[in-house]
Amino acid sequence: MDLGISGKVALVTGGSAGIGLAAAKSLAREGCDVCVSARDPERLADAVVELQQFGGVVHAVLADVEDPTAAQRVVEETRDVLGPVDILVANAGGPPTGRSDEVDLKDWDVAVQRNLLGTVRLIQAVLPEMRSRGWGRVVTVTSSSVREAIDGLALSNAMRPAVAGIVRTLAREVGGDGVLVNNVLPGPIDTERLRGMSGGDDVVAARGRAVPVGRVGQAEEVGDVIAFLASERASYVNGVSMLVDGGHSRVIA
Template identity: 40%
Template sequence: MDLGIQGKVALVMASSRGLGRAMAISLAKEGVKVAVTGRNLEDLQQSVELIKAAGGEAFPLQWDLSDIAKVDGLVSQVEQTLGPIDILINNTGGPPPTPAAGQDPALWQKSFNEMVLSLIAITDRVLPGMRQRKWGRVITSTTSGAIAPIKNLAISNTLRAALLAWSKTLATEVASDGITVNIIMPGRVATDRLRQLDEARAKREGISYEEVVKASLQQIPMGRYGDPKEYGDAATFLASQNASFITGTIMRIDGGQIQAI
């Protein structure tokens, strides 16, 4: 199937590893020129090599999402190197596991800047060009905890829930300009981040890692963790021309885990 995005330019945030990397590779396989971003240059280079091995074109850019003042300059580097940005994948790393009560306000503020305000600033930077060209895709990766809060991930649950309301509101504002705005939401997808969370839960509850995984699988109707490739391919579909009438929605890639309607 021709997804109609060959030659488009994508900016994929936090794509040096995990789900971000999977989305970048999937887009590149469809002929999209991809800017990959992250803090660690070694991880970024690995993403670039994987994209090239898949026959794609990538531009690595070291990017600290906490530094919002640099958004304009970094986006300009992408535009100068690859061209105007057609597809924006908003994605961030996760905050440390915490309960809701008793957290330092400074941690809330830092996490808000990195996980919410930075993505809004990046989106605002690329939207004028998308509107002028009458085509664009804004896809924001969140968490199932935004609609079914996950124990001990209070900061992630709270801040990513804010992105749902922002995305839905924005979708109505730019739809007539040929721009779609959607949320992509993972369940339990097999990444390093998920393993770290499972290991932390095992330590916190005094049980083995294997017991944590077994209990998690019992909550997933498909009986397995997701493959990052499956997540990446779902994002690529939403970025495609084929998904041009899909906006303001949430796509769950969770194996049926999330029980909320």
């Protein structure tokens, strides 16, 4: 299936590893020119090498979305090198883990800056040009905690639904301008974060057996869903929070 986005400019934050890198690869494979942004310079350089195999133009910007000045800088540099951003994938690492009585105000501030305001600033930086051109895609990456709280992840349980609320609101506000805004909710995906919280291979495998499809997901599977939501083929999908969890969630709606 041709997703109809060849030649589009995509910006992927948190794009040096995990789901962010997988999304960047899926978009590059579809013919997008891609800018990836992340905090680790070595990983970012490695990501550029991986993305260059798809033949498009690749650029990298070293930045931390917790920095209030980062979003505008990343968007402007992407525009200067590749052109205006057509597709934004707003992705960041998860907030600190812990129960409500274990996280302190510093942890809350990290979560707000990284997972809420970082996303808001990125969206605000790309929306004006998307609306003026009459075409744009914004895909935020959050968590299945939007649908049901996850024990030990108090900050994620608070921040992720806030982003989903922003997505639903913006979808109604800018859909008429040709800008579609959607949210992806990964469930158990084999990433460094999952392994850091769960333990070794045996524990990850055990978690997979609790998923109806019998395994944890791969980052590439989330990346492909993101690419679809960013595409022309998803032209009537707007304001959704889409689970990518192998059927793990028991929530009906």
